[in-house]
Amino acid sequence: MMQGNHLMLFYNKALISTPVTQWQQLTAITPALKAKGVYPVSWPYHDMYYFAAFLHTFGGSPVTEGRITLDSPAMVQALEAYRTVASEQWVDPECDYDTALARFNEGKSAYLINGDWAFNDLVKNMG
Numbered sequence: 001m002m003q004g005n006h007l008m009l010f011y012n013k014a015l016i017s018t019p020v021t022q023w024q025q026l027t028a029i030t031p032a033l034k035a036k037g038v039y040p041v042s043w044p045y046h047d048m049y050y051f052a053a054f055l056h057t058f059g060g061s062p063v064t065e066g067r068i069t070l071d072s073p074a075m076v077q078a079l080e081a082y083r084t085v086a087s088e089q090w091v092d093p094e095c096d097y098d099t100a101l102a103r104f105n106e107g108k109s110a111y112l113i114n115g116d117w118a119f120n121d122l123v124k125n126m127g
Helices: 023-035 048-057 073-087 097-105 116-126
Strands: 007-011 039-042 109-115
Touching: 007 048, 007 116, 023 039, 023 109, 039 097, 048 073, 097 109, 097 116, 109 116
Parallel strands: 039 109
Antiparallel strands: 007 109
8 A cells, every 4th residue: 555556436416316335246337337428437438457456356366476477367257358348348448548538527427546646536436
């Protein structure tokens, strides 16, 4: 926690009254959000930095004891989960950093995965 650069899940209070506490809960709210033209969650999907959070969630690491570990069970689980969010249309896989941030600020995305570095700007833009 002391080094910074942590990814965070922000939510738009105008769109979400009670935030999800489990990732799988996005499945339940996705149809209603999409019916309103709102993306459930946005982040720069093709940026490896964001994928790494999924890998770490499953207990993996891209490098273990000085060796690249791309063939681990954790990597398989992370890749499957990452593909699922795109195939179930929780996220726009063509979204880049600026688009994700703009969609969230404009109320076109209910959740945003971004870093702690974005916090002050989000407070300024959204209150």
